[in-house]
Amino acid sequence: GNSVTQxxxxxxxSEEAFLTINCTYTATGYPSLFWYVQYPGEGLQLLLxxxxxxxxxxxxxxxxxxxxETTSFHLEKGSVQVSDSAVYLxxxxxxxxxxxxxxxxxxxxxxxx
Amino acid sequence: xAQVTQNPRYLITVTGKKLTVTCSQNMNHEYMSWYxxxxxxxxxxxxxxxxxxxxxxGDVPEGYKVSRKEKRNFPLILESPSPNQTSLxxxxxxxxxxxxxxxxxxxxxxxxxxx
Numbered sequence: 364g365n366s367v368t369q370x371x372x373x374x375x376x377s378e379e380a381f382l383t384i385n386c387t388y389t390a391t392g393y394p395s396l397f398w399y400v401q402y403p404g405e406g407l408q409l410l411l412x413x414x415x416x417x418x419x420x421x422x423x424x425x426x427x428x429x430x431x432e433t434t435s436f437h438l439e440k441g442s443v444q445v446s447d448s449a450v451y452l453x454x455x456x457x458x459x460x461x462x463x464x465x466x467x468x469x470x471x472x473x474x475x476x
Numbered sequence: 477x478a479q480v481t482q483n484p485r486y487l488i489t490v491t492g493k494k495l496t497v498t499c500s501q502n503m504n505h506e507y508m509s510w511y512x513x514x515x516x517x518x519x520x521x522x523x524x525x526x527x528x529x530x531x532x533x534g535d536v537p538e539g540y541k542v543s544r545k546e547k548r549n550f551p552l553i554l555e556s557p558s559p560n561q562t563s564l565x566x567x568x569x570x571x572x573x574x575x576x577x578x579x580x581x582x583x584x585x586x587x588x589x590x591x
Contacts, residue, residue, distance in 0.1 A: 395576040406480070406566055406582035414577040452519065458576025464509075464568075468518035 365390045369453045369467035376443055376474050384438040384470050386427075386453035394455040396420075396429055396436040401450040401469070410438075410451070443474045478503045482567050482583035489557055489590055497552045497586050499567030505581075507570045508550040509534065510542065512563040513585075519566070525550055557590040564588075 370385040388396065395414045399407040411420030416431035425440045438451060453467040480501045489495055501508065509524035511534075521534030525544040539561055541553040550569075554561060567583040 406584045409579045456573055456576045458574055462573040464580055466519040
């Protein structure tokens with residue numbers, strides 16, 4: 364079955380530092396890949412997505428590139444802010460008969476001023 | 477505003493006392509699902525529904541029931557809650573997950589404590 368592995372947290376950075384959160388996956392077919400963000404006390408919301416190999420999703424300064432050869436979808440941001448402190452979850456959906464959102468365990472990011 | 481609304485946000489209850497967590501969406505979505513989120517275990521799907529009157533088990537259905545009598549509502553029922561059901565619960569909806577790039581929309585969560 365499908366699975367998502369993302370780096371264990373927590374991750375603590377200073378403001379303006381570079382962020383990478385690793386995500387790798389195992390999936391049948393050609394999944395779409397997602398990053399969701401969960402701010403404290405809130406539900407999950409879509410941060411970005413990519414639907415095919417070499418696609419780059421981007422939003423709010425965050426980027427992730429769909430790498431089929433390495434089955435990866437690492438999240439990056441060049442300069443984090445305190446307001447980026449949240450839990451980040453990588454997810455995939457193969458669609459079709461294998462429709463289901465499969466999530467990684469999440470990575471807690473704390474950004475200090 | 478497009479949204480998924482869960483109620484209540486916080487609930488403390490005692491073992492064995494039946495409870496219902498409500499979920500409603502205003503986007504005319506066909507697909508709805510329930511997850512629980514636990515430290516170290518991530519998000520696990522409890523039940524899902526492809527459409528009205530169509531529900532199926534997810535990865536951790538034991539101890540839970542659901543119903544889908546109307547398209548917009550998908551309540552989660554705990555007939556006899558136990559302490560191991562203490563968790564953070566999320567309801568989600570989407571147009572259809574059969575299309576792989578479909579976005580899911582989540583409620584704000586219900587933090588349940590069973591004592």
